[in-house]
Amino acid sequence: MTQSVQSHENLPYPVLVADIGGTNARFGVLTDAHAELKEFDTAKTADFEGLEDAADAMVLSRTAITPRSAVLAIAGPIDGEEVPLTNCDWVIRPNALMQALRLDEVVLVNDFEAQSLALPSLKDSDLQLIGDVEMAEAGTKVVVGPGTGLGAAGMVHTGALWVPVPGEGGHIDLGPVTDEEFNLWPHFEKEHGRISGEALLCGRGLVRLYNGVASWRDKPAELSDPSAITSAALAGSDEIAEESLNFFCRLLGRVAGNLAIAFMAKGGVYLAGGISQKIAGFLAKSEFRAAFIAKAPHEALMNTMATAVIIHEKPALLGLAAFARTPQLFGVDLNGRRFYAAE
Incomplete structure (x- = not known):
């Protein structure tokens, strides 16, 4: 009871x-x-x-x-x-x-x-920064994690309390922004009649992203497992996989930035989950941070917010x-x- x-x-x-x-x-x-x-x-x-x-x-x-x-x-x-x-x-x-x-x-x-309850306890050694902005101890924080699905939560610092804000933020709508993305978007298979953040930014989402890029480029989609796509992209052995992972990082940066500006996450944005850990090095070199910051007219504000991958195992x-x-x-x-x- x-x-x-x-x-x-x-x-x-x-x-x-x-x-x-x-x-x-x-x-x-x-x-x-x-x-x-x-x-x-x-x-x-x-x-x-x-x-x-x-x-x-x-x-x-x-x-x-x-x-x-x-x-x-x-x-x-x-x-x-x-x-x-x-x-x-x-x-x-x-x-x-x-x-x-x-x-x-x-x-x-x-x-x-x-995941958000862990944020105040994380040490520098538990994190791999994306960009050169250091994490702040106080201030509202956000955690985003692509995995089996796409999870998200906030952690608001108010007075002496840390207040977690749970939700289903991974199911927000996701749409094209650049001309390149407008050309790519019709090649994505919809999920539940739409394209959400989770439809592209999780394991099965990476497969959907890969298939869409292959169709757009008129190339065969030779891989069907998210781990295989990630490994091929990291190894540089499959150009469609590499381009797909680049799009994945850009879109993840955009979603993370949307949540950051909604929460005013001056305490930083944390990327959780096995996918984030596996591609941490790729993320650091990708368009993730640029897409995160690109929130005109508030780029200067966004550039004050730190981003990092949580490398703590659990x-x-x-x-x-x-x-x-x-x-x-x-x-x-x-x-x-x-x-x-x-x-």
């Missing part, structure tokens, strides 16, 4: 934390507020029927620690007591999870809300652990998202 609660109420330890995406589920356990997060192997969501099975196989069967509560980052909108993942057939049912794992409490947050777990340790530092609205076991 749920109760109306505030985010500063402490969770009972040990706390199970999990970042549940469309493809992977990552787990950790925090034994107390001062302990290091104990991490576990990553699970492929396709290998398990649901979260209960994955958590039992990947965590509970591998440690003597018995979690009393859980904080879960879910790749999908949270509304009610059944939460389907956007890009996976799992459905998260907190009450069933508490019964199966013998938990007292479960907290659900959006997957990119968890930043969402870092964010969940930060919240579990010090919930009083975060203004997280948990109404309808904190569940208690029935007595």
Whole structure:
């Protein structure tokens, strides 16, 4: 069952934390507020029927620690007591999870809300800057992540609190700007009747982008896997793949800039996810930063905002652990998202 609660109420330890995406589920356990997060192997969501099975196989069967509560980052909108993942057939049912794992409490947050919770804790060594503007400690921050889908969230710094702003920002519309893009756009296959940010800026989006560029250039589309396209582009072995990844970086910069100017992200914009990490060097040399800044008449303002790739391996777990340790530092609205076991 749920109760109306505030985010500063402490969770009972040990706390199970999990970042549940469309493809992977990552787990950790925090034994107390001062302990290091104990991490576990990553699970492929396709290998398990649901979260209960994955958590039992990947965590509970591998440690003597018995979690009393859980904080879960879910790749999908949270509304009610059944939460389907956007890009996976799992459905998260907190009450069933508490019964199966013998938990007292479960907290659900959006997957990119968890990414945003990590932002204040990231060190310089966790980041690879794109451009020469250093990250600011304070100020509103934005995180954007192309992966199985395209996630986005804000983190507003207000007074002594960091307030995450979750949403489905990856589904904003995306359209052409340059003459070159107007010629390219008719070659894209639409998704749900339109071209959104996620339609082009994720794994399957890169394939759609590659097919569109191949059609536009009247060349054969020889690759069909996003990892293969990325690898070929980085190796310079396929000119269509390389051109597609250039477009990918430009469009990602544009979307990141749109979110930055909407949030007035003077605390910087962070790129999350495996794709961003893999292409970090390519991004630094691409049109990403130029597209990010090109928000006339506010180019000077945009050029004060830092951009960086998060190279920390599991930043969402870092964010969940930060919240579990010090919930009083975060203004997280948990109404309808904190569940208690029935007595």
